[in-house]
Amino acid sequence: MVRTEAQAAWVAAAQAHHANPTGAHKAARDARRALDDARDLIASLIGRAPAEVVFTSGGSEADNLAVRGVLAARGGTAVCSAGEHHAVLEPVEHAGGSTVGLDDMGRVTPEALAATLGATDDVSVVSIIAVNNETGAVNDLPALAQVVREHAPGALFHTDAVQALSWIDLAAAVADVDMVSITGHKVGGPIGTGALFVRSGIELEAQILGGGQERGRRAGTPDVAGAVAFAAAVEATVERRDSEVVRLRELRDRLVDGLVDRLGSVVAPTLLGKGHDSQVAAGIAHLCLDGVEAEALLFLLDAQGLRASAASSCSSGAQDPSHVLAAMGVPRELALGSLRLSLGHSSTPGDISAALEIIPPAVERLLSHGGG
Amino acid sequence: MVAMSGGVDSSVAAALLLEAGYEVVGVTMKLWGGPSDTGCCAVSDVDDARRVADRLGVEHHVFNFGDDFERDVVGPYVADHAAGRTPNPCIECNRHLKFDRLLRRADALGFSMIATGHHARVVATVDGPRIGRGADIAKDQSYVLHMLDEAVLRRLLFPLGHMTKAEVRRIAAELALRTAAKPESQDVCFITNQHGREAFLGDRIGLKPGVVVDRAGATVGRVDSVELVTVGQRKGLGLAGGADPHYVIDVDPKSSTVTVGTAEDRLVEVTPLESWVWTGEAVSGDVELQCSAHGKPASGEVVNGFVRWRGEHRRIAPGQSVVAYRGDLVIGGGIAARAAHAALPQ
Numbered sequence: 001m002v003r004t005e006a007q008a009a010w011v012a013a014a015q016a017h018h019a020n021p022t023g024a025h026k027a028a029r030d031a032r033r034a035l036d037d038a039r040d041l042i043a044s045l046i047g048r049a050p051a052e053v054v055f056t057s058g059g060s061e062a063d064n065l066a067v068r069g070v071l072a073a074r075g076g077t078a079v080c081s082a083g084e085h086h087a088v089l090e091p092v093e094h095a096g097g098s099t100v101g102l103d104d105m106g107r108v109t110p111e112a113l114a115a116t117l118g119a120t121d122d123v124s125v126v127s128i129i130a131v132n133n134e135t136g137a138v139n140d141l142p143a144l145a146q147v148v149r150e151h152a153p154g155a156l157f158h159t160d161a162v163q164a165l166s167w168i169d170l171a172a173a174v175a176d177v178d179m180v181s182i183t184g185h186k187v188g189g190p191i192g193t194g195a196l197f198v199r200s201g202i203e204l205e206a207q208i209l210g211g212g213q214e215r216g217r218r219a220g221t222p223d224v225a226g227a228v229a230f231a232a233a234v235e236a237t238v239e240r241r242d243s244e245v246v247r248l249r250e251l252r253d254r255l256v257d258g259l260v261d262r263l264g265s266v267v268a269p270t271l272l273g274k275g276h277d278s279q280v281a282a283g284i285a286h287l288c289l290d291g292v293e294a295e296a297l298l299f300l301l302d303a304q305g306l307r308a309s310a311a312s313s314c315s316s317g318a319q320d321p322s323h324v325l326a327a328m329g330v331p332r333e334l335a336l337g338s339l340r341l342s343l344g345h346s347s348t349p350g351d352i353s354a355a356l357e358i359i360p361p362a363v364e365r366l367l368s369h370g371g372g
Numbered sequence: 373m374v375a376m377s378g379g380v381d382s383s384v385a386a387a388l389l390l391e392a393g394y395e396v397v398g399v400t401m402k403l404w405g406g407p408s409d410t411g412c413c414a415v416s417d418v419d420d421a422r423r424v425a426d427r428l429g430v431e432h433h434v435f436n437f438g439d440d441f442e443r444d445v446v447g448p449y450v451a452d453h454a455a456g457r458t459p460n461p462c463i464e465c466n467r468h469l470k471f472d473r474l475l476r477r478a479d480a481l482g483f484s485m486i487a488t489g490h491h492a493r494v495v496a497t498v499d500g501p502r503i504g505r506g507a508d509i510a511k512d513q514s515y516v517l518h519m520l521d522e523a524v525l526r527r528l529l530f531p532l533g534h535m536t537k538a539e540v541r542r543i544a545a546e547l548a549l550r551t552a553a554k555p556e557s558q559d560v561c562f563i564t565n566q567h568g569r570e571a572f573l574g575d576r577i578g579l580k581p582g583v584v585v586d587r588a589g590a591t592v593g594r595v596d597s598v599e600l601v602t603v604g605q606r607k608g609l610g611l612a613g614g615a616d617p618h619y620v621i622d623v624d625p626k627s628s629t630v631t632v633g634t635a636e637d638r639l640v641e642v643t644p645l646e647s648w649v650w651t652g653e654a655v656s657g658d659v660e661l662q663c664s665a666h667g668k669p670a671s672g673e674v675v676n677g678f679v680r681w682r683g684e685h686r687r688i689a690p691g692q693s694v695v696a697y698r699g700d701l702v703i704g705g706g707i708a709a710r711a712a713h714a715a716l717p718q
Contacts, residue, residue: 295435296480318402318418318436369480 001346003188003233010190010229017224022213035224038231042195045238046180047171052197054217055227059162060087062181062196065207065218066158067091067125070179072205076124079116079152081108082327083137088127088160089323100128102327105279106137110147117151125156130164130173134311134324134340136284138168145176156202162186162194166237166344167245167281178202182234184226188345189233193226240345248343249282255341255352256285262360266290266367268334283343288330292337292363295319296372300362306355309340337371373483374398375470376425376432378417380551381489381532383424384540387547388531389487390428397483398425398432401474403441403465404562424549437473444468446562454577456623457691457710458602460516461560467519475527485529489540492517493533494525495701499652501525503702508536515665518695518705521651573599582628584609586618587637598628603689604638621687622711639684640711645677645694648706655703659696663688663708669697674704687711 002010013034019027021035036050043050056062067078068091078097080088083106092099100116103109108128117123126148131138141159148157158179164170165182174180179202184193198204198217210219237244260267268288289297294310298319301308311322325335341355366372374386376398390396400421405414418434425432445464452459470488478486491506492514500522506512520528532540544552563572573579574597582598583591593610595601601609605620609632619638622631660669661679671682679685679694688694688708696704 293477296477299433299481318434318438320436365482366480370476372477372480 001188001344002190002229003236003345005236006184006189006229006233009232010225013228014225020221021224022211022221031224035222035227038224038227041231042234043197045171045234046165046182046197047175048180048197049200051200051215054196054198054214055222055230056194056196056218057192057223058185058194059085059160059181059183060194061207061218062183062194063087063127063158063160064091065196065204066179066181066198067127068095068207069204069217070125070156070158070202071095072207073203074124076122076155077120078125078127079113079120079123079155080127081129081139083108083132083135083324084127084129085133085160085162088129088158092127099327102137102324104328106132106135106324106328107139107279108144110140110143113144113147114151117147117155120152123152123155125158126152127158127160130159130161130170131167131281132324133163134322134338135286135328136163136167136281138164138279138281141173141177142175149176163281163284165234166241167283169241170238184230184233187233187237189230190226193223193230195230237345244345245282248347251347251349251352252283252285252341252343254349255343255355256287258352258356259285259287259359262356263289263363266292266363268330283347285341285343287339287341288325288334289337289339289363290334291371292366293372294336294338296366297337297339297362300365301358304358304362306358309342310338311335311340373474373478373481373485374430374487375474375489376400376421377489377557378420378424378551378554379489379557380544380549380554381491381537381540382421383489383549383551384543384547385487385489385529385531386425386430387428387543387549389529390430392531394485396428396430398422398428398430399474400432400434401441401469402434402436403438403469404446420551420554424551427547427549435474435477437469440473441465441469441562444473449560450573450576452691453573453599454625456599456601456625458689459691460693461562463516463519463693466516471517471520471524471528475524478527485527487529487531489532490517490530491532491535491537492530494528494530497701502651504533505697505700506530506532507534510666511537512666514697514700514702515662515693515695518693518702519649521649570597570600573597580625580628582625582630584611584630584632587621587631587633592618592632593630595630598623598625598630601630603687638686640687641681641684643679643681643685643688643694644709644711645674645679645706646709648674648677648704650696650704651702655696655698658682659698659703662695662697663692674706677709 017031017034019031021031039053040050043053078092080092082099083102098120100112128144145157156178159177160181162183165187178199180197185191206217208219213219266289310319321335376382400418422432445461449459449461490513491511493504495502495504503514503517505514563569579597579599582595584593586592601623603620618632621633658671658673661672662669670685672679690708690710692708
């Protein structure tokens with residue numbers, strides 16, 4: 001859901017600034033000012049310099065720019081975790097890179113990363129997701145950055161922090177990370193906004209060529225209104241993050257406790273966020289429901305207005321089994337019953353009560369019909 | 373729940389049910405293509421189904437039955453070829469996916485009926501519901517639906533059964549459905565035109581060259597891939613020209629041998645069967661038997677796992693379905709087995 005402050009900023013900026021911010025006239029300079037204000041605000045909120053911000057169309061473009069831009073500029077090999085978002089995984093695999101497995105909590109351990117880096121020659125870029133978008137697993141970026149410096153000193157370290165911005169102190173977490181991807185729509189900003197932070201001095205080949213915007217790193221007329229709304233959403237998110245994390249963790253735990261109460265051993269225990277506060281994002285409840293087909297469950301939940309996810313949707317709209325769960329060693333049959341319930345700034349206690357009314361009967365119905 | 377493939381038939385089926393007052397939800401099964409959605413069940417077909425549903429104002433969902441399809445259709449298709457048989461994967465898809473997996477999903481989600489755009493009818497008879505031929509004989513699909521039992525037929529709607537294909541296209545055009553002029557789907561959906569059956573099977577089982585022998589055992593030709601040869605086939609056997617036409621009468625991948633015979637050798641008095649099922653009570657005496665989707669039926673009796681033909685009949689490639697009709701109604705069906713060597717005419 002778009003935050004009200006982001007929506008207001010979006011509409012106001014769209015009305016005020018229809019000029020191309022790279023132009024020379026007054027209207028263009030005004031638009032440029034709005035864009036640079038947004039850039040300064042976002043940079044300060046993540047603890048980076050304004051010159052590091054490359055506005056993109058979202059997280060996928062930012063991830064592609066990081067991985068492919070470095071490979072194009074420097075050659076070498078890319079390494080990422082096997083549980084990355086596809087926007088990192090696909091570019092890495094496409095370029096013949098290597099992947100690091102996950103532990104059973106869905107995280108990359110320093111030992112596993114060190115082993116992969118030790119076994120891979122000429123690593124030029126390493127990408128590890130900050131908070132996993134499916135499971136909410138939180139990676140220890142400072143420790144992993146240390147491993148990269150030791151075992152692949154020539155490599156750049158990138159993180160996809162699209163999911164993380166809502167849940168962790170990102171400025172602190174990425175202090176020793178070279179490139180960081182974020183996106184607007186995960187924090188209540190518009191879909192189609194995002195940014196890649198690129199530490200100064202890093203050689204990066206643009207993936208979209210044209211008029212040399214964004215310091216030659218991303219061509220195309222900048223989306224001024226989008227950037228302004230994105231910045232407003234990031235600001236609201238960062239300002240309220242500490243209290244929201246406490247509030248949403250409590251709601252998430254209520255939800256998980258309620259589901260376990262009703263469904264018992266149907267809920268696979270190891271994947272719950274509860275009890276692993278520092279390792280799983282506060283607002284994500286990721287469950288595997290034993291013997292239930294997630295696709296059928298999502299249909300029943302949707303029919304009652306509950307919007308949930310399973311793993312990742314492919315482009316046809318069908319549900320594919322999760323590659324993240326596979327990388328964690330979760331058996332395929334169990335992974336077919338994955339359910340991802342995400343909470344955010346608009347979530348209320350009433351939502352949790354409604355979910356607890358809707359989900360258990362739907363699960364029970366499917367269990368009585370062979371899983372769906 | 374209407375199974376919508378993204379073709380014109382299922383598009384119109386959904387439209388007709390809606391018009392008849394049913395509460396309709398459209399579903400497209402994603403059976404193949406992997407995460408990249410290439411090949412069959414392509415994104416463009418799903419898009420067509422979704423946009424037709426949008427146009428009609430009904431909800432549309434996509435169900436991923438890729439594991440079921442691999443296990444119940446693709447795997448057996450490959451194994452059949454490896455065994456020298458000639459499978460019909462469309463029939464197995466109907467048996468296992470459309471009218472079993474999808475029906476079970478529909479049950480779980482609370483749907484009372486499922487519908488497809490097949491050109492066939494569900495006919496109520498005193499003996500129970502039966503599959504009837506579609507009104508458009510050129511498009512009749514009753515043959516590929518022969519396995520449906522009464523329990524399934526009671527849950528099934530074929531809204532196009534009384535219509536011709538031309539009428540279906542006319543309705544689609546009147547409703548401005550984007551599938552109105554879409555070409556018919558062709559061949560085996562999971563094998564792309566680009567790479568073909570040979571590449572597909574070659575990747576999975578490794579095709580072996582074979583010798584072609586006559587009934588006396590003399591080598592008369594060679595084939596590149598014994599697994600791709602079908603009983604009844606005449607061409608591509610490396611036979612010397614000029615002689616009488618020869619036809620494949622047996623395929624044995626174990627010994628990589630294809631046996632050919634004359635037009636007369638093609639004819640048999642009996643065809644062994646496997647997995648024969650009568651829709652209702654078993655029928656004794658002659659029935660009309662059809663051995664391909666639009667083949668001309670022949671008379672024969674089904675008894676003790678064999679068809680005893682009235683007169684003689686061409687050999688049926690093992691793996692092909694034999695379907696029994698009484699008038700326009702399907703009354704049973706099964707699959708032709710490989711003739712034991714003793715059953716070859718001496």
